[in-house]
Amino acid sequence: MKVLVVGVGGREHAITWKISKSPRVTKLYCAPGNAGIAEIAECVDIPVTKHEELADFALSEGIGLTVIGPDDPLAEGIVDVFESKGLRVFGPRKNAAIIESSKVFSKNLMKKYNIPTPFYEVFDSPDKALDYLRAGKYPIVVKADGLALGKGAIICMDYAEAENAVKEIMIDRIFGESGSKIVVEEFITGREVSVLAFCDGTHILPMTSAQDHKRAKDNDMGLNTGGMGTFSPSPFYTGDIDDYCKKYIYQPVMDAMKAEGRDFVGVLFTGLMLTEDGPKVLEFNARFGDPETQVVLPRMKNDLVDVMEACIDGRLDEINLEFEDNAAVCVILASEGYPERYEKGFEIQGLDYFRDKEDYFIFHAATRKDNGKVLTNGGRVLGVTALGSTLKEARAKAYEGTGKIYFKNKYMRTDIGRAIEQN
Ligand code: GLY
Numbered sequence: 001m002k003v004l005v006v007g008v009g010g011r012e013h014a015i016t017w018k019i020s021k022s023p024r025v026t027k028l029y030c031a032p033g034n035a036g037i038a039e040i041a042e043c044v045d046i047p048v049t050k051h052e053e054l055a056d057f058a059l060s061e062g063i064g065l066t067v068i069g070p071d072d073p074l075a076e077g078i079v080d081v082f083e084s085k086g087l088r089v090f091g092p093r094k095n096a097a098i099i100e101s102s103k104v105f106s107k108n109l110m111k112k113y114n115i116p117t118p119f120y121e122v123f124d125s126p127d128k129a130l131d132y133l134r135a136g137k138y139p140i141v142v143k144a145d146g147l148a149l150g151k152g153a154i155i156c157m158d159y160a161e162a163e164n165a166v167k168e169i170m171i172d173r174i175f176g177e178s179g180s181k182i183v184v185e186e187f188i189t190g191r192e193v194s195v196l197a198f199c200d201g202t203h204i205l206p207m208t209s210a211q212d213h214k215r216a217k218d219n220d221m222g223l224n225t226g227g228m229g230t231f232s233p234s235p236f237y238t239g240d241i242d243d244y245c246k247k248y249i250y251q252p253v254m255d256a257m258k259a260e261g262r263d264f265v266g267v268l269f270t271g272l273m274l275t276e277d278g279p280k281v282l283e284f285n286a287r288f289g290d291p292e293t294q295v296v297l298p299r300m301k302n303d304l305v306d307v308m309e310a311c312i313d314g315r316l317d318e319i320n321l322e323f324e325d326n327a328a329v330c331v332i333l334a335s336e337g338y339p340e341r342y343e344k345g346f347e348i349q350g351l352d353y354f355r356d357k358e359d360y361f362i363f364h365a366a367t368r369k370d371n372g373k374v375l376t377n378g379g380r381v382l383g384v385t386a387l388g389s390t391l392k393e394a395r396a397k398a399y400e401g402t403g404k405i406y407f408k409n410k411y412m413r414t415d416i417g418r419a420i421e422q423n
Pocket of ligand 1: 150225291
């Protein structure tokens with residue numbers, strides 16, 4: 001079977017790598033891909049925004065399965081475009097991807113179906129939001145309704161910060177139309193965990209857990225980023241917590257989406273906070289997480305193509321999802337200055353070291369090839385994932401691996417997974 005992966009980042013590199021391991025795949029494409037993906041798939045120069053063009057390419061090449069990586073095309077309805085041309089595609093339709101593309105939708109859904117989530121109010125007017133925030137209990141969270149590159153949730157320590165967040169989101173529209181409404185949410189504390197789950201519209205099959213580190217700097221300081229590193233599994237996500245989430249969160253949200261006529265097919269990402277009062281949902285995303293995917297897929301035993309096809313065909317109940325009894329840690333190497341201003345176009349050296357290493361995965365996020373050299377091409381450049389028999393071992397190996405790669409202005413957090421060692 002010919003397979004096409006749509007996307008450009010580390011998540012798509014991990015997905016493409018995992019699909020490349022399937023004996024069922026005869027030819028693998030990625031649009032548009034990056035320098036790392038180009039080593040395992042044929043990269044096609046079509047941007048993720050060109051849905052019709054991508055679907056026409058899939059038709060003309062006889063692609064048997066297309067996998068959509070990023071949130072934007074899903075929110076805009078790329079799956080609907082592919083399906084309208086009779087193509088098999090993995091990902092939620094537009095009417096289901098709304099669970100990520102509208103925070104108002106997803107919070108209202110959770111309220112309606114009693115899925116545990118922090119208390120919230122919705123506002124479509126800055127004045128009403130500010131009246132509410134003047135009397136608010138701080139810290140408090142202000143969230144843009146729509147997609148905002150993972151930066152749309154702002155934790156405000158006092159009214160002045162909340163006022164600034166409302167101004168930026170609703171008046172200055174730093175996230176565009178995503179800021180026409182906001183959610184103001186109770187601030188809750190605990191341990192954050194990400195759980196990705198395969199869904200076929202009726203059944204939901206959670207993968208192993210992971211934890212991201214979203215802030216740019218050590219000790220969870222600095223600005224929010226797309227994610228600076230991950231580990232899997234989370235030792236804090238116990239079997240009892242998993243049982244609770246299956247009963248009160250995962251299956252209820254599948255049933256809720258079905259009841260609303262929005263059957264969810266694809267990967268549902270649940271961002272959880274493990275609080276003293278039990279797990280609560282911070283967010284749902286309609287796709288694989290990044291960089292969570294870079295620690296989850298290397299531990300998965302199943303053929304990813306088999307699982308994705310079972311989702312599309314509504315027979316996920318036939319799949320027994322299995323993960324290795326090991327651990328993975330991913331450290332993101334970024335360009336100094338990310339997520340604000342940074343330079344790019346620098347040569348990356350040291351990649352050859354990893355070629356014959358089975359317990360390392362270098363998933364490229366923003367790289368390009370020029371005259372045989374691999375160059376940095378964005379803020380998050382690549383992820384160094386290491387496997388180990390324990391999280392501690394995987395963490396030590398991941399950091400050892402980061403020392404083998406060099407590029408100008410290389411930046412990383414030094415505390416990814418430190419919580420594992422304090423546990
Ligand atoms: N790692 C967070 C996300 O993928 O949204």
